[in-house]
Amino acid sequence: MPLWMRWHRALTEAGARVATVCVALMAVAYTAEVVARYFFSAPLNWSGDLSGYLLCFSVFLALPKVTADRAHVAVSLIIEVMHANARRRYLRVLWYITAVVCAFVTYFIAVEGLRQFNEHVLTSAANQIPKWWISAIACYGLASAALHLLYAQPELSPSEGIE
């Protein structure tokens, strides 16, 4: 396996771990909100916004891992009735199409992110962050997913590539 592919896989694993931490932090933020509100009558004004941002980071950091593991939801009836070799070729085509779609959307998010960066656009929540942070993480998630789809090799197990 080429070095860049190994790096890409390592980055995917690392991203999935950070996504895992984001989910844990969401639970911590909401638990803190419950404790502050019901025990100290002092609701926090940041837990909701923070959780929203963490949700976005978590989704796009875990997306490459979901793609690498072929765990995307799909209607698999046609694929299941195909013969092994036909299925392998067909899956390749499907993955290339999906990669192109992801790359296309990545490009438009990048364009939008650049605009947000140049115009210093902030999120609309009470606790604001630069909006391009969100666009950047989305770009990473979709671009990395597209890359996984381009170099992945379909295996011959009947359930490969489908849920």
Added chain:
Amino acid sequence: MSWWAVLLSVFGLLLVLFATGLPIFACFMLVNVIAVLALMGVAGLGLFVNSMLETTSNEALVAIPLYVLLGELLFRAGGVTVLYKSLNQLIGAMPGRLYVIAITLAGILGAISGSAMASVAMLGRFIYPSMIERGCNRRLTIGMILAGATLDPIIPPSVLAVILATLANISIADFLIAGIVPGVVLGSAFAAYAVIRTIINPSLDSKVARDPGERGSWSQTVQSVLQILPLVGIIFLVLGLVMFGVAQPTEAAAVGIFGSILMSVLYGKFSAKMLFEACFGAAFTTATILIIIASSKLFSQLLAFTGATAGLIDFTSQLEINRWLLFFIMMAAVFFFCKFMDQLALMLIAVPVYSPLIIHLGFDPIWFWMLFLINITLGGITPPFGYTMFVFKSVRPEVSMTEIYWSAAPIVGVALMTMVLMSIFPQIVTWLPATLR
């Protein structure tokens, strides 16, 4: 372009793309990008990008990872084994006893996992061999396991219910609470079916008498109750907080997560690895679900923008047919498509069209969407393409698909009859949330 041409072309394109086997999120992305380019040009793509990013950072959707995490933790905390042993102690001698235990276990598992597929996999591996070993009828056993799985997305706390409530823009708290009575009614109907069949034909029942160890003395019964108390306590704590308006559903899930960590310590299952795996599972599942929801978000807005939604409402208001006939057609369409299509995908294409229609037809949204939820869950066990049946087949490869089909058919019949009952008496669904509101 007229409203019906827009609806036909957009839905036709989506269904064709689904059928090709492309990931659902890619189908929605493709349709939305094509529609935006056709309607607004390149300048409109910013709208699509922003709809995606705003969905993934929407605070209201934080409920999804937290309920998934709650399910993961409860599942890994070792409660299922304790639960099975305790139910064996608590449910006394009766016709079809093991079938009733299987349904009760499935109901509680449903509250824990909220996923029909996870539940079938667990029951297929764990309960099925022991029931067959004890002489239970194979078809009735498979039927009860599949029946139990249909309870999972209905009995709260359920991730699918949270997603549907969010998409349909109804109160998550009301919708979660609304699932309690229908879940109990459905579970009772399935159990009653098994009991009646074993009374009519005793050869279907277990051939082995209750083990002496299972025949409970008072102290054993008390011990069984105490053992399942933490597990049941957490479920009731989460539900209670939501039911009595003490906390928002998301906050209740966070409290439940904290409680389930304590429970795993109590059951001796807690470890950093277990906690990490639960959080990882939640992150993975959330990404799978949210990328589809984010990609599809613009779909409903585009339907409204093109006038397709308004056109459909105008059309139905001019139709001189009974609204119950329309209700039947809407439910029949869901019942048909859910055999071929993923539940989430079906929700995402049905909700934007059905939401304005049910308001126009004067149906209670909580009642309608609960029946919709039961309907799509039922699709998972309806021959020939129900997904849940294939999960059972994968964990029990020795059972033929034909046998699984024959086992599922009467269960689908019982569930459909219960749905008719809920249609005639909507109070079964609406009473509890209305009382607690």
